[in-house]
Amino acid sequence: MGKDISVLISLGFSNQTRLVIEQLGANLAAMPFDKEVITRADLINALQSDGSSLSQSHRPGRCDDGTGHAACWRRFAKVVRSKVRKTFVLSNADHGLRAFAVDDADFDRTFGLGRSTYEELTDELEKFGARNYSITFLSRSLDEIEETAALCDPKLDHRFVGTLSLWPDAKAAASLFSAFDEPSLAGACGAYDRSEKIIQAVTSDVAIIYKMAGGKRKPLGCLTRLNGGFAAFFEGRDKVYMAVGAERGLYFSNGVRWMKDAPAP
Secondary structure, rough: OOOOOOOOOOOOOHHHHHHHHHHOHHHHHHOOOOOOOOHHHHHHHHOOOHHHHHHHHHOOOOOOOOOHHHHHHHHHHHHHHHOOOOEEEEEEEEEEHHHHHHOOOHHHHHHOOOHHHHHHHHHHOOOOHHOOOEEEEOOOOHHHHHHOOOOOOOOOEEEEEEEEOOOOOOOOOOOHHHHOOOOHHHHHOEEOOOOOOEEEEOOOEEEEEEEOOOOOOEEEEEEEEEOOOEEEEOOOOOOOEEHHHHHHOOOOOOOOEEEEOOOOO
């Protein structure tokens, strides 16, 4: 089931998250984490300090509409603690984020969206008084998707999107928050091209695309539904393609066709 996009709130890690929300025309009220680079520690400290850590750091926490830090934070806190249905969006897909980490391990600590980040964030949101919310993670790492899938938490919608430019493709953004109709992901799951590729659902909204190599499955990308078809996200920068399903395969917008294996007799 698609999510209500009327209230989407960016929690970072960069202003790309806000730009995705703007592309959807959702919740245009400015919030404290819309601008600048926000690390995992910045976010947790802000929740723990009721926003005061933002005003004490080099990031002013001033909203895009010119609202000062204190008023901007009050707006955020009021919505978070209200009964209004809301979705917090957190992304590490911005290609520019890599410049803020010294190596891959530092990136994982600073901007990772694995299980530990989710558990820490939900714990702090509960302490902060957050109500009636869900969380969407937009990850550049397929490993993070597999890690959180084991949680089976209905509050979390975790999507692999690869590495995206600051202004990602509007259709790609729409696929992450659209109201879903047919076809279901179940129809796209299975083996393709003589079992060279395998598509396996991990939730009702996300399927992982695997490539077989040396008898082992290697994560290659993710598939999600979009306006009667699918959107496929692959590793690399802006590797996003629309796809339609036919009886015998998947046809991608870049001209590639995958043929579905016949069912075993």
